[in-house]
Amino acid sequence: MTKERNFSGVIAPVLTPFGPDGAPDADRFIDHAHWLIEEGCTALAPFGTTSEANSLGLDERLELLETLIDGGIDPSMMMPGTGACSVTDAIILTEHAVEAGCKGVLMLPPFYYKNPSEEGLYRFFSEVIEEVGDDDLKIYLYHIPPVSQVGFPLSLIGRLKKAFPEIIAGMKDSSGDWSNMKAVLETYPELEFFPGSEMHLLDGLRKGAAGVISATANVSPAPMRALFDSWQKDAADADAQQAKISALRNAVQAYPVIPLLKALVAHYRNDEQWAELRPPFETLDAATAKKAIAELAENHGLKLEFDEA
Amino acid sequence: MTKERNFSGVIAPVLTPFGPDGAPDADRFIDHAHWLIEEGCTALAPFGTTSEANSLGLDERLELLETLIDGGIDPSMMMPGTGACSVTDAIILTEHAVEAGCKGVLMLPPFYYKNPSEEGLYRFFSEVIEEVGDDDLKIYLYHIPPVSQVGFPLSLIGRLKKAFPEIIAGMKDSSGDWSNMKAVLETYPELEFFPGSEMHLLDGLRKGAAGVISATANVSPAPMRALFDSWQKDAADADAQQAKISALRNAVQAYPVIPLLKALVAHYRNDEQWAELRPPFETLDAATAKKAIAELAENHGLKLEFDEA
Numbered sequence: 039m040t041k042e043r044n045f046s047g048v049i050a051p052v053l054t055p056f057g058p059d060g061a062p063d064a065d066r067f068i069d070h071a072h073w074l075i076e077e078g079c080t081a082l083a084p085f086g087t088t089s090e091a092n093s094l095g096l097d098e099r100l101e102l103l104e105t106l107i108d109g110g111i112d113p114s115m116m117m118p119g120t121g122a123c124s125v126t127d128a129i130i131l132t133e134h135a136v137e138a139g140c141k142g143v144l145m146l147p148p149f150y151y152k153n154p155s156e157e158g159l160y161r162f163f164s165e166v167i168e169e170v171g172d173d174d175l176k177i178y179l180y181h182i183p184p185v186s187q188v189g190f191p192l193s194l195i196g197r198l199k200k201a202f203p204e205i206i207a208g209m210k211d212s213s214g215d216w217s218n219m220k221a222v223l224e225t226y227p228e229l230e231f232f233p234g235s236e237m238h239l240l241d242g243l244r245k246g247a248a249g250v251i252s253a254t255a256n257v258s259p260a261p262m263r264a265l266f267d268s269w270q271k272d273a274a275d276a277d278a279q280q281a282k283i284s285a286l287r288n289a290v291q292a293y294p295v296i297p298l299l300k301a302l303v304a305h306y307r308n309d310e311q312w313a314e315l316r317p318p319f320e321t322l323d324a325a326t327a328k329k330a331i332a333e334l335a336e337n338h339g340l341k342l343e344f345d346e347a
Numbered sequence: 348m349t350k351e352r353n354f355s356g357v358i359a360p361v362l363t364p365f366g367p368d369g370a371p372d373a374d375r376f377i378d379h380a381h382w383l384i385e386e387g388c389t390a391l392a393p394f395g396t397t398s399e400a401n402s403l404g405l406d407e408r409l410e411l412l413e414t415l416i417d418g419g420i421d422p423s424m425m426m427p428g429t430g431a432c433s434v435t436d437a438i439i440l441t442e443h444a445v446e447a448g449c450k451g452v453l454m455l456p457p458f459y460y461k462n463p464s465e466e467g468l469y470r471f472f473s474e475v476i477e478e479v480g481d482d483d484l485k486i487y488l489y490h491i492p493p494v495s496q497v498g499f500p501l502s503l504i505g506r507l508k509k510a511f512p513e514i515i516a517g518m519k520d521s522s523g524d525w526s527n528m529k530a531v532l533e534t535y536p537e538l539e540f541f542p543g544s545e546m547h548l549l550d551g552l553r554k555g556a557a558g559v560i561s562a563t564a565n566v567s568p569a570p571m572r573a574l575f576d577s578w579q580k581d582a583a584d585a586d587a588q589q590a591k592i593s594a595l596r597n598a599v600q601a602y603p604v605i606p607l608l609k610a611l612v613a614h615y616r617n618d619e620q621w622a623e624l625r626p627p628f629e630t631l632d633a634a635t636a637k638k639a640i641a642e643l644a645e646n647h648g649l650k651l652e653f654d655e656a
Binding site: 154 | 629
């Protein structure tokens with residue numbers, strides 16, 4: 039850890055709120071982003087899977103990044119998602135993020151066509167890198183095969199890293215598969231590696247991970263941040279912190295995660311509009327939301343606090 | 348068949364050619380579209396899976412539809428693909444196609460998030476239909492679970508058809524699963540149904556299908572058109588025609604289909620640029636292309652003919 043990291047710590051894939059007209063809501067979005075930083079997030083990853091980024095239009099994604107910056111979020115604290123099925127749109131989104139001053143981008147592979155060749159995926163990223171043509175570009179590979187189906191095999195990571203050593207900066211691994219995370223951490227220790235769930239936060243840190251990028255950081259970043267800050271001091275205490283963090287995550291995962299996270303923000307902000315999602319997602323039904331919110335508060339102490347406006 | 352169909356016959360999901368700069372090539376695109384109609388296609392479905400539509404940017408898709416219309420293709424002969432993961436982009440594409448005069452659109456379901464609820468998919472299509480708000484909109488549901496993973500269960504088709512009887516006009520079924528096709532044909536005989544492969548053309552026609560929308564129609568629409576025009580005259584002859592059509596399709600499917608189709612056009616047009624694909628696809632290597640082209644000519648009589656320019 040002699041080399042200073044570009045990104046580290048606890049990063050939230052920022053939820054995207056929608057207004058009564060169904061359009062993304064700028065004020066709610068900015069407020070949530072600031073709250074996440076106050077609560078301990080070290081950086082933000084807007085336009086991730088949890089952000090319903092793939093339910094946003096191209097122009098909406100471009101505008102919403104400006105919204106956050108205009109709303110006072112330092113672009114150097116952001117790693118926006120800029121992946122797309124089309125290399126054209128991926129270039130537009132990535133170029134825009136770099137020009138806006140984002141210190142990194144989180145990129146999905148093209149995910150419509152299944153079983154692409156490694157060469158085809160390599161070409162996709164090469165074209166983005168060459169077209170953007172900016173030394174400030176830092177790409178974090180977004181490996182999430184349970185959703186995208188298309189992922190990053192170890193050999194592809196190695197090939198990209200070799201060809202673009204200064205640009206391929208890291209990886210988010212949302213495979214849920216610790217053996218894959220371990221293999222990436224061991225094979226490419228120079229990558230800034232983030233498990234996609236806090237279930238693997240401590241195991242990751244002990245193997246050299248840079249932190250975590252997790253959906254749950256939208257409602258409970260503080261315990262992850264505390265563990266990130268303290269894990270090297272006392273192994274037993276770190277294990278105990280991880281156990282609590284994992285218990286909360288397990289409880290959250292028992293429900294549809296994105297609808298539940300939005301229901302939690304809606305409840306504690308006393309703002310029902312926050313609970314809305316874009317199709318193909320549905321708002322959590324009121325009874326389930328009530329039950330989940332009570333259970334998380336009672337069993338896991340999860341309560342979101344907001345300053346009065 | 349008392350009611351006149353909106354679309355019927357042999358429809359090609361038009362290949363998208365790219366120029367030396369990697370951008371879609373307008374002249375080659377227009378030439379290919381005209382050739383398809385001359386060869387027997389009754390209509391065109393640009394921006395399908397075979398068209399690498401999901402490797403095109405939003406603006407490229409909008410512009411290329413104008414390109415075809417400006418190039419002399421009657422918009423009423425077109426059923427462009429207008430699906431997208433994001434309801435916003437699906438609305439933009441669909442509205443544009445309807446305003447341009449297209450008599451139908453072929454719509455994928457949102458395909459990033461997996462295992463969406465039926466309600467979520469219903470909401471997606473409802474929002475598109477309500478936002479476009481045009482009685483001229485005719486949607487053909489694009490069921491292709493092997494690629495999109497997300498499909499249209501029978502119950503969803505029924506619900507959409509009931510809510511929007513004048514707008515849900517038909518379906519393309521690229522599941523490759525005859526039992527599903529049969530179920531749709533039997534349950535919703537009023538839908539204009541198109542198998543996504545000519546392997547099921549005659550079986551489909553005998554069960555009430557409106558025709559076929561197939562990748563292979565990019566290189567060999569004439570035999571499909573001949574079968575479509577003659578199948579009711581002589582059952583044994585129709586079976587014999589289908590056998591030849593299926594044999595060609597099987598031979599094509601032994602290779603990566605889209606790269607092979609482009610290699611065929613490149614070969615017979617003597618224009619290597621035609622063989623290029625966008626990532627994540629790769630151009631068929633020269634040796635394989637040569638072998639495939641020779642085999643298809645020898646065993647199946649497949650040769651593309653073009654007027655001298």
